[in-house]
């Protein structure tokens with residue numbers, strides 16, 4: 001991949017604030033998997049602050065390849081309809097945390113990689129946070145995945161979901177504290193290959 | 194006022210800021226170099242005109258807000274989703290958590306969305322939002338602003354930001370605007386009045402161009 005040197009000053013992010021709730025969540029945003037798909041995995045978790053208190057005003061977005069490894073997505077990411085001409089899988093989901101800081105999505109395992117990409121928006125934070133959710137079992141990934149293998153075990157652990165059933169797993173996000181989740185930066189490093 | 198001042202006056206914010214450095218990802222196969230795709234089915238025909246949701250017109254000064262969304266190389270972000278939300282002309286959000294002093298407007302919800310065109314242009318018709326107090330114990334006012342949610346060609350470019358209005362005296366006092374320390378980046382957040390964009394007899398025109406940060410896989414020239 002070659003990228004010409006950047007020339008324009010980017011527009012900086014600003015906090016999402018407390019009033020996005022009537023604008024961004026949408027019906028079906030938590031159902032990335034097509035209705036009734038037998039391979040559906042339920043992914044759930046809590047969002048905590050550094051005091052261990054739940055964060056009730058967060059917004060989580062999920063992006064991932066399709067089960068066949070397709071990464072180009074499909075139109076209909078916020079209004080999925082069979083008529084859209086694909087199988088109902090767009091690779092995108094959006095979920096607001098509830099009053100107890102909980103969130104749940106239903107999806108299909110991505111093809112080719114072991115993780116879901118997350119973008120997190122929280123009232124009060126000056127910008128968004130990015131992380132990854134590695135689906136269990138991720139033990140193999142920890143030696144072959146470029147990100148997991150570069151992290152010490154205690155930090156790596158924060159990116160790996162814990163099985164809670166045959167088709168479900170839990171992924172808690174800690175904004176701060178001893179279990180602080182690993183947050184990622186993609187904006188630097190590609191510009192000077 | 195600084196970020197720590199925001200934290201001191203907004204309970205809980207200090208405990209939300211991560212303390213550890215971000216971990217850089219430089220994997221050319223990272224899934225984040227691709228991203229979600231939207232189409233005509235994702236937006237309604239009237240979603241871009243926030244003044245036409247009800248039989249009656251909303252209060253306030255009608256404005257047309259338009260601009261071009263590009264990446265840092267200036268390539269247009271085509272056929273991509275733009276979502277906005279804002280207070281009404283009295284500085285009040287149609288949101289149950291907003292207990293501000295401004296009256297609700299029965300003809301305005303302040304939520305809109307559209308797709309960019311093939312040149313990366315978006316356009317909304319709305320009313321100019323009012324300033325509003327964000328704290329009752331001291332002089333803490335948000336300048337007039339519109340919240341923007343933006344997607345690029347890659348998930349790395351996903352961002353949420355705010356558009357401000359030119360010449361607003363509150364910008365100098367707003368800790369959220371002033372939290373952007375680079376003057377050139379801060380200038381990116383302020384729209385310009387553009388007489389050419391004003392709609393005769395109807396709306397005042399503002400231009401606000403947006404530059405998305407972050408790497409992408411190959412440019413997608415033929416997205417349908």
Ligand SMILES: [Fe+2]
Nearest residue numbers: 017335338340
């Ligand atoms: Fe606001």
